[in-house]
Amino acid sequence: MTLNSPPLWRKIQKENFTHWEKLADFLKLSETLRKSLALGPRFPLNLPRRLAEKIEKNTLDDPIFKQFVPLQEELLKTSGYVEEPLQxxxxxxxxxxxxxxxxxxxxxxxxxxxxxxxxxxxxxxxxxxxxxxxxxxxxxxxxxxxxxxxxxxxxxxxxxxxxxxxxxxxxxxxxxxxxxxxxxxxxxxxxxxxxxxxxxxxxxxxxxxxxxxxxxxxxxxxxxxxxxxxxxxxxxxxxxxxxxxxxxxxxxxxxxxxxxxxxxxxxxxxxxxxxxxxxxxxxxxxxxxxxxxxxxxxxxxxxxxxxxxxxxxxxxxxxxxxxxxx
Ligand code: SF4
The missing domain is CATH 3.20.20.70 (Aldolase class I)
Incomplete structure (x- = not known):
């Protein structure tokens, strides 16, 4: 490593999943499950590879998946839910x-x-x-x-x-x-x-x-x-x-x-x-x-x-x- 090379964690960060299709392939999601994903949310997908590796394959029912993968549900407008809740x-x-x-x-x-x-x-x-x-x-x-x-x-x-x-x-x-x-x-x-x-x-x-x-x-x-x-x-x-x-x-x-x-x-x-x-x-x-x-x-x-x-x-x-x- 040279003096100016980026630290290891920056290189690891570059491996984050930021494209839904790559992540869906990695998680072996079926065509049906892929339909539940939100494809272009305003708050984009960003998931470190090591967390993705902990997700169970071909299911939406995983605690890490639910926290980090944008789903269609998040596009729904619900009364009482606002842009900036804490002002x-x-x-x-x-x-x-x-x-x-x-x-x-x-x-x-x-x-x-x-x-x-x-x-x-x-x-x-x-x-x-x-x-x-x-x-x-x-x-x-x-x-x-x-x-x-x-x-x-x-x-x-x-x-x-x-x-x-x-x-x-x-x-x-x-x-x-x-x-x-x-x-x-x-x-x-x-x-x-x-x-x-x-x-x-x-x-x-x-x-x-x-x-x-x-x-x-x-x-x-x-x-x-x-x-x-x-x-x-x-x-x-x-x-x-x-x-x-x-x-x-x-x-x-x-x-x-x-x-x-x-x-x-x-x-x-x-x-x-x-x-x-x-x-x-x-x-x-x-x-x-x-x-x-x-x-x-x-x-x-x-x-x-x-x-x-x-x-x-x-x-x-x-x-x-x-x-x-x-
Ligand atoms: S909860 Fe924390 S880590 Fe997660 S997106 Fe918000 S600021 Fe970032």
Missing amino acids: DTTFRKTKKLLHKYEGRALLLATSACAMHCRFCFRKNFPYETETLDFTQDLNHIVQDKTLNEIILSGGDPLSLSNPQLDSLFQAFDTMPHIKKVRFHTRFPIGIPERIDISFLEILKNSSKQIIFIIHCNHPKELDKDVLSALKKIQKLGIPVLNQAVLLQGVNDDEQTLLELSEALVQGGVLPYYLHVLDLVEGSAHFFVSDERARELIQYLQKHTSGYAVPRLVREVPGALSKQILI
């Missing part, structure tokens, strides 16, 4: 900075993700994508002394290169009022190779307390490589937590949620939140009622340790914090 644009302080909750601001570092989740509440967000220059956003953070935590979000912040992340961390290091930097990322689930040596160096060299929050909805998403990548982060003394979304047909049953919690805890990852669905258009087929969601959490409370039970939460636009349902 995040109203909290924009600069082009890339959202300030919703006290003390914390969200840096929408990029619009790019390792994979495209069909239920994503930000799939229609009007990201600022023209520039990767964070000067205006960092200036705002410097001036707002009420902030003590920056959440690197997106898109997925691990879509940024290591030099880009490094320069952000160097900037945070010059801001004494910023005590914590949090990642919200799904990258390690799709491309665990992203947790490479240079990224770990950036984390190691930061003077801030880092908190690493992944997004995993089903135990099938976890495997030896994913857990080993997360272990490297844990070994730096960085807490790793998980937030999941409750999705009909994916994880809305007792056994799956229990297995997910147990697998996460076994890998040293604490289940943090279980989000009820944000009502973004095209996601009605994922809806689970609050009543059923509470039942599922009560089941976990009975069958596993307290630290393995996530909080059931809903984001309410304009509220000062998440609404805790149980």
Whole structure:
């Protein structure tokens, strides 16, 4: 490898499935099943090969398939499901900075993700994508002394290169009022190779307390490589937590949620939140009622340790914090 060659994870990312026909062939979908696919959705198909390899062949009934493959169902208009359910644009302080909750601001570092989740509440967000220059956003953070935590979000912040992340961390290091930097990322689930040596160096060299929050909805998403990548982060003394979304047909049953919690805890990852669905258009087929969601959490409370039970939460636009349902 030469000094200028792209990192391994970028090469792996290029192998993502982005054309429905290639994916349908790979999954050996019958002609009948192919008719259920949405062929040109506004939020395009984007699926890492290693996740596609976990999908059962010639069926639509697979938890990974359902999360990432666009289906005709998502083209249906359903009353109550809107483009931007959380109205995040109203909290924009600069082009890339959202300030919703006290003390914390969200840096929408990029619009790019390792994979495209069909239920994503930000799939229609009007990201600022023209520039990767964070000067205006960092200036705002410097001036707002009420902030003590920056959440690197997106898109997925691990879509940024290591030099880009490094320069952000160097900037945070010059801001004494910023005590914590949090990642919200799904990258390690799709491309665990992203947790490479240079990224770990950036984390190691930061003077801030880092908190690493992944997004995993089903135990099938976890495997030896994913857990080993997360272990490297844990070994730096960085807490790793998980937030999941409750999705009909994916994880809305007792056994799956229990297995997910147990697998996460076994890998040293604490289940943090279980989000009820944000009502973004095209996601009605994922809806689970609050009543059923509470039942599922009560089941976990009975069958596993307290630290393995996530909080059931809903984001309410304009509220000062998440609404805790149980
Ligand atoms: S990885 Fe996160 S931001 Fe990206 S599509 Fe999935 S849910 Fe949305």
